[in-house]
Amino acid sequence: MSANQPLCIGLIGAGSMARAHVYALRAIEDVEVTAICDPDEDRVRQVASDLRIPFAAAHHDEVIARDDVDAVVVSSPDFAHAEQSVAALHAGKHVLCEKPMVPSLDECRAVVEAADASDARFMIGQVCRFSPGFIMGKKLVDEGAIGEPFLIESEYAHDYSHIEGHGGWRIDPVRLRHPFLGGACHAVDLVRWVGGQPAEAFAYANRLSLKHWPVDDCTVACYKFESGALGKVVCSVGCKRAYTMRSVFWGTKGTVICDNTSPSITLYTEEADPRLPAGVPSGQTIPIDIPVGTQLKMTEAENRAFIAAIRGDAELVMTAREGAKTVACCLAAIESAASGQPVPVVSDF
Secondary structure (H helix, E strand, C coil), X not given: CCCCCXXXXXXXXXXXXXXXXXXXXXXXXXXXXXXXXCCCHHHHHHHHHHHCCCEEECCHHHHHCCCCCCEEEECCCHHHHHHHHHHHHHCCCEEEEECCCCCCHHHHHHHHHHHHHCCCCEEEECHHHHCHHHHHHHHHHHCCCCCCEEEEEEEEECCCCCCCCHHHHHHCCCCCCCHHHHCCHHHHHHHHXXXXXXXXXXXXXXXXXXXXXXXXXXXXXXXXXCCCCEEEEEEECCCCCCCECCEEEEECCEEEEECXXXXXXXXXXXXXXXXXXXXXXXXXXXXXXXXXXCCCCHHHHHHHHHHHHHCCCCCCCCCHHHHHHHHHHHHHHHHHHHHCCCEECCCCC
């Protein structure tokens, strides 16, 4: 790729997230989507036709090998992420990999090792780090608006009753995709981002909603941070409610309540905040509404960050190690729920 040529992107996976990434990439200047692959040949041909993507194939190797592919977006099922990401990195292709990065600690280490050995960029797609609501919430915490954080909590509530994945891969008993890893990694990563690295996890889980699934559909996980603060993540994929990632950051001087769908977040603070407009009341019982704008373009913002990192215009936002640490936090909670014991969180990647 020369300085006056567009950056060419290949898609690995032809599901709904692949479509979302194509729309996001086409909003970025000097970026072209040139290839797509998926094992379901009928689906990949249809998606390529619908989205006017010039090349379609069944196997990721065919996309990675192309000269007109500088980078790939991996949006395949979780179990395929490691093989596809490592292959792309070994071929010198930049990689944006959808969350969760991989399903196991061994695969985490394989991706981190491949990213370290490659000159290409690797970014894990944790889209909530691009939510205006969460960005503002973290900014308030970092600036001391709520004092010292003592509890960081988030929830992943998303009804999966009719979202079993193409071909039922989400409920495949052989590969066993746990919802706390596959879905709640959003909330776990947010809690890590705001609160720091947890040292230990303890969790309970049940399966009272999606009883035909091979894994628990509800998990409540508590984390102990290295700072002494606590974390909590609630995951339900059998809930009967609208999707939400409502999050609350509790501090010694105030509280932030935010999510990734609303146009504003709420701050409670015991002291007047000089950053607020004159005449705006503040107090620990008076909610302060802080506008954050539209939250509908998070996938575009994520892709812009990836492209900027490739071009050297910005620091890489989500590295392989960050992705691995989030996976490790999820796996520790899953292990704890199964064993009934607290589990240390692995962080030495």
